[in-house]
Each structure stands twice: as C-alpha cells, then as structure tokens.
Amino acid sequence: MEICAFVTNKCVKTIIPFRTFRESFKALNPLLSYFSNFYSNYSVINLGVIIVLKALIFDMDGVLVDSMPFHAAAWKKAFLDMGMEIQDRDIYAIEGSNPRTGLPLLIRKARREPEAYDFETITSIYRQEFKRIFELKAFDGMKECLEVLKTRFLLSVVSGSDRFIVYGIVDRLFPGIFDIVVTGDDITNSKPHPDPFLKAVKLLKVRREECVIIENAILGVEAAKKPKFTA
Numbered sequence: 001m002e003i004c005a006f007v008t009n010k011c012v013k014t015i016i017p018f019r020t021f022r023e024s025f026k027a028l029n030p031l032l033s034y035f036s037n038f039y040s041n042y043s044v045i046n047l048g049v050i051i052v053l054k055a056l057i058f059d060m061d062g063v064l065v066d067s068m069p070f071h072a073a074a075w076k077k078a079f080l081d082m083g084m085e086i087q088d089r090d091i092y093a094i095e096g097s098n099p100r101t102g103l104p105l106l107i108r109k110a111r112r113e114p115e116a117y118d119f120e121t122i123t124s125i126y127r128q129e130f131k132r133i134f135e136l137k138a139f140d141g142m143k144e145c146l147e148v149l150k151t152r153f154l155l156s157v158v159s160g161s162d163r164f165i166v167y168g169i170v171d172r173l174f175p176g177i178f179d180i181v182v183t184g185d186d187i188t189n190s191k192p193h194p195d196p197f198l199k200a201v202k203l204l205k206v207r208r209e210e211c212v213i214i215e216n217a218i219l220g221v222e223a224a225k226k227p228k229f230t231a
Helices: 018-026 028-047 068-081 088-093 099-109 119-133 142-149 163-173 195-204 218-225
Strands: 003-007 012-017 055-058 154-158 180-182 211-215
Touching (some): 068 088, 068 119, 119 163, 154 195, 180 195, 195 211, 195 218, 211 218
Parallel strands (some): 055 154, 154 180
Antiparallel strands (some): 003 211
C-alpha cells in the first residue's frame, strides 16, 4: 500500500493515501496551504508556540519518480546472474534501505548465505541493468510543485539508493531544486534507522521540529517515527 507520512517532532500527525498526495501536485496553492496550516496548528497545540516550518525532506523512489519497478527488475537480473532468484515482493519489502543493509536480507530470501557472495559484484550488475532499463520521468506535476515549494522552504532528498543513481536522477530531472541530498552511500545505518533523516536535518541546519518528511515506503515511515528522531 502506498502511503504518505507527514512527520513532525512528536509523531506522524497525518497519513494519507500517497496517490491522493500525488494528485495534489496539480494544485500547488492548496498544497502549500496544507503544509502551512497543518504545521502551524500542530505547533500551537503541542508546544504552546508557533514554530515555522522551514524544510521539507522527500524520499526519492516512489515519491519523486516512479522508479521502483526498474529497481526490482534490476535486482532480479543481478540475482539471476549470480544463480539466485528473488521476488518483487522481497524487493519492495526493503524499499528505502541501502544495498549494504538490503542485500543480506535479499540473499537470505533466496535461501542462501550472504557471506558466500561478493556484494560489490551483485551491486555492479544491478547498477548496469538499472541504467540500461530505467525510463527517466518524474511524476506528473512534481517538478512544478517543487519549484514553487522551493520559494518557501529548504528542500532535501533522502534516499536509500546509491549515489550514482540518486544524483543521476536528481541532476537530470530536478537541477538546482534540492539544497541537500543524502544517499545510501552517505550513511551506515539506512532506513528503518533514523540516521538518514538526522543527517539531512544536520546538513540543512534546522531543528527536527522545523521539518516535515514525505515518504511512501514502510521502512521510511518507520525511520521517521523512531524515538531518536523526536524532540
């Protein structure tokens, strides 16, 4: 199930169908109003003071671009080349994690021992296949939405994909849009650990309660809800 979680400093305040959120890209002013009204009201009720929303942190795969089917196909090809077989559901279950964290889980799903395989070889095959098959296209209205949001907020991407893939997409589809980009190569503990989001908050030079996270993956939502990410 696709979901979109808006996460503040105390809890996941609102969860809506991600498809509904995606459709709202076509109505930019209501979207901006939603962010402003949602966060201001929440701050007054819970903190007694108004905290200005300063930054929006976006997941990439499945939020900015419809890339997960290509990730799944590329991982399946890499595993087949190594004599293993995995299913789409196995890959979607680790959406948001980086290869360092996700590969051992996938190998075990194939009923093999991770120690018997060279992660770099598998990852290299995956990257080559992803580059070959990926159709570069943002969700409809996304670029226009981000351009408007950038006039109001700091923007960041936090993705579990590796640096080569993330920058390949961001630089081509959203040049000059994001202030901070955090990839799976930039952190040790990937989603569902909160570290990727904490790194983005630090680099943005804002407080955690001044940020909202937009996620579609279960592991990403778990990471955003971790106690360590709360004030």
